[in-house]
Amino acid sequence: xxxxxxxxxxxxxxxxxxxxxxxxxxxxxxxxxxxxxxxxxxxxxxxxxxxxxxxxxxxxxxxxxx
Numbered sequence: 001x002x003x004x005x006x007x008x009x010x011x012x013x014x015x016x017x018x019x020x021x022x023x024x025x026x027x028x029x030x031x032x033x034x035x036x037x038x039x040x041x042x043x044x045x046x047x048x049x050x051x052x053x054x055x056x057x058x059x060x061x062x063x064x065x066x
Contacts, residue, residue: 016058
């Protein structure tokens with residue numbers, strides 16, 4: 001799944017999002033791209049609501065792209 005996170009802008013942002021999303025069961029990888037301001041998450045049995053909540057917990061608003 002891929003999310004738009006317009007306010008992501010620095011290495012701290014990357015680490016915060018990666019840390020929160022990686023805690024979720026089934027997450028295999030989290031890629032935060034500062035240039036495109038997107039977060040790509042790969043894994044098994046991932047829930048959109050849970051992923052959005054984890055990104056929100058890190059302090060960022062996100063929107064599902066695909």
